[in-house]
Amino acid sequence: MSGTEDLLVEVGRLSAELDGADPPTLLDVRWRLAGPPGREDYAAGHLPGAVFVDLDTALCGPPGPAGRHPLPDPAALQAALRAAGVRAGHPVVVYDGGDGMSAARAWWTLRWAGHRPVRLLPGGFPAWTAAGLPTSTDQPVPAPGDVTVRPGALPVLDATAAARLAAAGEGILLDVRAAPRYRGEHEPIDPVAGHVPAAVNLPATEYVAQGRFPAVAALRERFAGAGVTDAAPVGAYCGSGVTAAQAVLALHLAGRPDAALYVGSWSNWVADPDRPVATGPAPDA
Numbered sequence: 130m131s132g133t134e135d136l137l138v139e140v141g142r143l144s145a146e147l148d149g150a151d152p153p154t155l156l157d158v159r160w161r162l163a164g165p166p167g168r169e170d171y172a173a174g175h176l177p178g179a180v181f182v183d184l185d186t187a188l189c190g191p192p193g194p195a196g197r198h199p200l201p202d203p204a205a206l207q208a209a210l211r212a213a214g215v216r217a218g219h220p221v222v223v224y225d226g227g228d229g230m231s232a233a234r235a236w237w238t239l240r241w242a243g244h245r246p247v248r249l250l251p252g253g254f255p256a257w258t259a260a261g262l263p264t265s266t267d268q269p270v271p272a273p274g275d276v277t278v279r280p281g282a283l284p285v286l287d288a289t290a291a292a293r294l295a296a297a298g299e300g301i302l303l304d305v306r307a308a309p310r311y312r313g314e315h316e317p318i319d320p321v322a323g324h325v326p327a328a329v330n331l332p333a334t335e336y337v338a339q340g341r342f343p344a345v346a347a348l349r350e351r352f353a354g355a356g357v358t359d360a361a362p363v364g365a366y367c368g369s370g371v372t373a374a375q376a377v378l379a380l381h382l383a384g385r386p387d388a389a390l391y392v393g394s395w396s397n398w399v400a401d402p403d404r405p406v407a408t409g410p411a412p413d414a
Contacts, residue, residue, distance in 0.1 A: 133345070136236075136381055138222055138248040140260045146222075147178060153220035154274070155179040156213060158188070159254065160231035162318075170226060174264040176257055179224075180213045180271055184231045184371075187213075188238045194400040196393030197318075197369035198234070200285070206242060207278040214271025215244065224250035224257070229340030233375035237390060243279030249378065251341045283377075284389035286364045288398055291391040295327035295412075300362035303355060304328040305376045306395070310368075313408030318368055321399040323406040325366065327413060331355040333372050336379050348383040357385070366391035366398075 138146070146152055157179040159167030171181040182188060187209035190199040201209075215221055221239060225232040232249045239247040250256065258264065286294065286302075295302035304324050309315040311330040316322035324330070336342065336351050343351075357363050363385055365376040370392040380388035391397075398404055407413075 133382060135246075136248060136378065137251055137342075139251065140256050140262060143222060143250060144260075144262055147176075152178065153222045153248075154214050154216065154271070156215075156221060156223045156235060157181045157225075157254075158184055158223050158231045158235040159226045160184040161226075167226070167231070170254075172266065172268070174266055175254070176224065177263060177265040177267075178269060180269060182209065182213050182235065184234060188235055192396075194397070196397035196400070198371055198392070199397070200241075200280075200392050201238070203242070203278045203280050206238070207276065210239070210242075210244075210276050210278070211274040213274065215239075215274040215276040217274075217276050218246065221247040222250055223247060224253045225340075227253040227255040227340050229253065229337060230371050230375050232340075233378045234371045237283060237374040237377055241280065241283040241285070243282040244276055245282070253340055256340075284364075284387065286366075286389045286391040288391075288393065288401070288404060290389075291325060291364060291366060291398070292404075294362060294364050294389070295325055297327065300364070301356045302328040302391070303331045303357075303363065303365040303373075303376060305331055305333045305365055305367050305372055307332050307334075308410075312410050313406070319396050319399055321406055323408040324395075325398055326405050326407040328366070328407075329355050329412050330410075331376075333367075333375060337375060342379055342382055345382055345384075348379055352380065352383055352385075362387070362389070364389035364391055366394040368394055369396045370394045
């Protein structure tokens with residue numbers, strides 16, 4: 130059973146840790162789907178000592194058939210993390226602009242890369258400033274880290290595995306996009322609307338609000354309502370694997386550290402016109 134202490138850190142505790150003798154490495158991963166770049170927000174003010182890491186170019190691979198936010202090349206990821214000062218075995222805290230999505234993808238990427246001591250700041254930068262804590266415009270250049278990327282520490286789904294998981298009797302594949310996108314009524318980004326056949330819709334707004342998760346019992350109840358059981362394998366996807374990483378974090382909080390991420394998500398699924406597309410409100414539509 131996963132607890133919260135090794136997954137999340139609130140502003141009060143983080144502030145105390147940053148004032149300590151050996152503070153965690155702090156990564157600012159603010160990001161917007163449609164820009165402007167998060168680096169501009171970072172330059173305007175950030176948590177003291179934080180280093181900016183770009184989601185699109187450092188934590189993900191180039192967009193293409195594998196999806197809009199595919200897995201990064203391990204060597205490139207290792208170089209980016211070392212440049213940000215990430216050290217082997219040393220705690221990392223990630224935060225974003227408040228919705229928790231890019232921070233969750235950063236959390237997931239570091240965990241997938243084998244770096245376990247990483248936590249997310251719920252509420253991100255707005256939570257920090259709301260608490261009246263100091264910010265900085267200094268842009269530190271950290272001493273190079275020595276982290277070694279070891280891919281595969283968290284489970285990943287490709288299209289074939291996602292389809293198998295969604296199939297009757299195999300497990301639960303959660304589609305965490307908004308319901309109109311799932312039903313195929315509206316698709317603002319990808320060229321085809323709809324969902325992976327037999328996937329179950331659980332919009333992210335039903336288990337997270339403004340970057341904060343409900344109590345563990347409420348999370349478990351909501352996932353159970355979507356068909357997630359202790360016995361059945363579970364995975365999640367969204368448009369490009371960012372919001373779904375937040376779903377995986379929520380599943381960890383709910384006691385399912387085995388939850389898998391379909392990293393390519395819908396942007397990868399529809400890259401192959403031969404893959405089936407379902408529409409309508411029901412998983413088997």
